[in-house]
Amino acid sequence: xxxxxxxxxxxxxxxxxxxxxxxxxxxxxxxxxxxxxxxxxxxxxxxxxxxxxxxxxxxxxxxxxxxxxxxxxxxxxxxxxxxxxxxxxxxxxxxxxxxxxxxxxxxxxxxxxxxxxxxxxxxxxxxxxxxxxxxxxxxxxxxxxxxxxxxxxxxxxxxxxxxxxxxxxxxxxxxxxxxxxxxxxxxxxxxxxxxxxxxxxxxxxxxxxxxxxxxxxxxxxxxxxxxxxxxxxxxxxxxxxxxxxxxxxxxxxxxxxxxxxxxxxxxxxxxxxxxxxxxxxxxxxxxxxxxxxxxxxxxxxxxxxxxxxx
Amino acid sequence: xxxxxxxxxxxxxxxxxxxxxxxxxxxxxxxxxxxxxxxxxxxxxxxxxxxxxxxxxxxxxxxxxxxxxxxxxxxxxxxxxxxxxxxxxxxxxxxxxxxxxxxxxxxxxxxxxxxxxxxxxxxxxxx
Amino acid sequence: xxxxxxxxxxxxxxxxxxxxxxxxxxxxxxxxxxxxxxxxxxxxxxxxxxxxxxxxxxxxxxxxxxxxxxxxxxxxxxxxxxxxxxxxxxxxxxxxxxxxxxxxxxxxxxxxxxxxxxxxxxxxxxxxxxxxxxxxxxxxxxxxxxxxxxxxxxxxxxxxxxxxxxxxxxxxxxxxxxxxxxxxxxxxxxxxxxxxxxxxxxxxxxxxxxxxxxxxxxxxxxxxxxxxxxxxxxxxxxxxxxxxxxxxxxxxxxxxxxxxxxxxxxxxxxxxx
Numbered sequence: 168x169x170x171x172x173x174x175x176x177x178x179x180x181x182x183x184x185x186x187x188x189x190x191x192x193x194x195x196x197x198x199x200x201x202x203x204x205x206x207x208x209x210x211x212x213x214x215x216x217x218x219x220x221x222x223x224x225x226x227x228x229x230x231x232x233x234x235x236x237x238x239x240x241x242x243x244x245x246x247x248x249x250x251x252x253x254x255x256x257x258x259x260x261x262x263x264x265x266x267x268x269x270x271x272x273x274x275x276x277x278x279x280x281x282x283x284x285x286x287x288x289x290x291x292x293x294x295x296x297x298x299x300x301x302x303x304x305x306x307x308x309x310x311x312x313x314x315x316x317x318x319x320x321x322x323x324x325x326x327x328x329x330x331x332x333x334x335x336x337x338x339x340x341x342x343x344x345x346x347x348x349x350x351x352x353x354x355x356x357x358x359x360x361x362x363x364x365x366x367x368x369x370x371x372x373x374x375x376x377x378x379x380x381x382x383x384x385x386x387x388x389x390x391x392x393x394x395x396x397x398x399x400x401x402x403x404x405x406x407x408x409x410x411x412x413x414x415x416x417x418x419x420x421x422x423x424x425x426x427x428x429x430x431x432x433x434x435x436x437x438x439x440x441x442x443x444x445x446x447x448x449x450x451x452x453x454x455x456x457x458x459x460x461x462x463x464x465x466x467x468x469x470x471x472x473x474x475x476x477x
Numbered sequence: 478x479x480x481x482x483x484x485x486x487x488x489x490x491x492x493x494x495x496x497x498x499x500x501x502x503x504x505x506x507x508x509x510x511x512x513x514x515x516x517x518x519x520x521x522x523x524x525x526x527x528x529x530x531x532x533x534x535x536x537x538x539x540x541x542x543x544x545x546x547x548x549x550x551x552x553x554x555x556x557x558x559x560x561x562x563x564x565x566x567x568x569x570x571x572x573x574x575x576x577x578x579x580x581x582x583x584x585x586x587x588x589x590x591x592x593x594x595x596x597x598x599x600x601x602x603x604x
Numbered sequence: 605x606x607x608x609x610x611x612x613x614x615x616x617x618x619x620x621x622x623x624x625x626x627x628x629x630x631x632x633x634x635x636x637x638x639x640x641x642x643x644x645x646x647x648x649x650x651x652x653x654x655x656x657x658x659x660x661x662x663x664x665x666x667x668x669x670x671x672x673x674x675x676x677x678x679x680x681x682x683x684x685x686x687x688x689x690x691x692x693x694x695x696x697x698x699x700x701x702x703x704x705x706x707x708x709x710x711x712x713x714x715x716x717x718x719x720x721x722x723x724x725x726x727x728x729x730x731x732x733x734x735x736x737x738x739x740x741x742x743x744x745x746x747x748x749x750x751x752x753x754x755x756x757x758x759x760x761x762x763x764x765x766x767x768x769x770x771x772x773x774x775x776x777x778x779x780x781x782x783x784x785x786x787x788x789x790x791x792x793x794x795x796x797x798x799x800x801x802x803x804x805x806x807x808x809x810x811x812x813x814x815x816x817x818x819x820x821x822x823x824x825x826x827x828x829x830x831x832x833x834x835x836x837x838x839x840x841x842x843x844x845x846x847x848x849x850x851x852x853x854x855x856x857x858x859x860x861x862x863x864x865x866x867x868x869x870x871x872x873x874x875x876x877x
Contacts, residue, residue, distance in 0.1 A: 255613040255703035349524040357517035357527040375525040461485035
């Protein structure tokens, strides 16, 4: 018996939840029955290949995209009915860097934005501006990717929203600013009660901030669980096996990633360690090492298109 | 005191933080009644979730390694470092070494023998 | 759900104020350009007048009439375009992600642009009067005006209607300029064909339409309320718009424009914003 990957975060107090969300763009199913569940106060990491629907999911919460079917709620408010109220509580860093008015200067945009968000913390904004070395007299249209991203971060953080949606927030930043940004985010989480959804390919950089993980592929969640559960349940097993080893049929469905060499295997499998180890030993494998996997390796395993579980 | 954590380590991050505090107490970079960095400060320095730091501090407090002075922060407790804490740390180091040994096809006996030999050698060189 | 204190969206007063400020920023470049062009043109006229080259065969002087307001509809088009520059529906995410009802927000932005356009038209009329004064001071003669009360209002009405109609594609389309060229162009082609092929039944219908408030020339040239129709429109009807028709046309086309803009604000872009 193998256990399927969990896709629901049960019992949690949810800040964001979507139910069977579907969205089709032309012939592409961007969202295909998405049930996102983000516990209040969590840092939720959304992983998935390009085109998996991560950005579309985030944009649905802002009502920038309207789903064809299903529903979504943020803080128990409906994204379509209560759009303005919800957006007043969201700080959003978009994936695209053209955002705002190209003719506007950075300083003007910050002023403009602060008027729309009554909770704007001017002192905090000023601190972030210094930290990110923003030049307020630059026009938005002339900013580099990294500069634009920093402007978006200030705009998203400075009103201390209860919900942060960060779509590739550190992409395009140089290593120093990237590190600075992670430090700012950690501080932000200390100072402000925030629920955060981060969508990024830079998994290892945000790993130590994450509470929950959602692995998306083809518009749906393949796995959704807390990082603690992921760390406990997903292990890499290295074992020596006899020549012509037939494998371990009992583990079909549990192994997410396989690497083989003559007389040696390295499998990433989901399930209780004792159970998996027992199955491997029964099948004639001599386990040499069982290790926790990094979130980066977990990502590869969870999203492996050749995995047993489908 | 300085902390070093590795997200790819087998140990969860809060355990790593706890181990780092214990290590600092054992080697003496942290002594009784020294303040620990604030949760916010440490989270920011390590780029980790503040909840994780708070969890580590909570567990350390429960173990009696640190104590909280209301409104002032978290401080290292006065412990006999030659005793329990040192043994806890040694056990953790041993576990890690054993795991590593097993991966390399070395059994426990061989490992103990090798450690003893290496210790003798470094003792001969040291004085 | 925790008893989390949720933040409130801004008041509409704040949003309108911000949109007015925003529109001023978006229109700034166009405003400077147009003002410079007008000034240059007026200086040129003044120079020509002072060198005596502007004197026609008739009596000298300056007659302010509704023809002087022709540029207004073009200016309105520029205003609509400048307001939505590089902000097509699929790139409007920033505007739409604000904590305001998206359709209302867009409508408020259109309104803010319109408010500034009215200022432009007023400045233009002031400049025209100044030009008249200067020209008559230099060249002598009378500074007369044929514009009744409607003549003074017509430029504002013309600007409003052109602005609203032009705003529809700018708000709702990825390729607004294509629409702005194609729709009037197609329309002209469509109404020219019956005359070219002398389809009497059709041309008489068109002729009567041209004389009324639904005349497609009405929104763009309501100030032409004494305009003779072009020769191609047939000699039988001297297609004039008297001022009553022109006012009716202004009302009719403003309503059409408003409905169009309202529909456009509710349009949702298909792709990503």
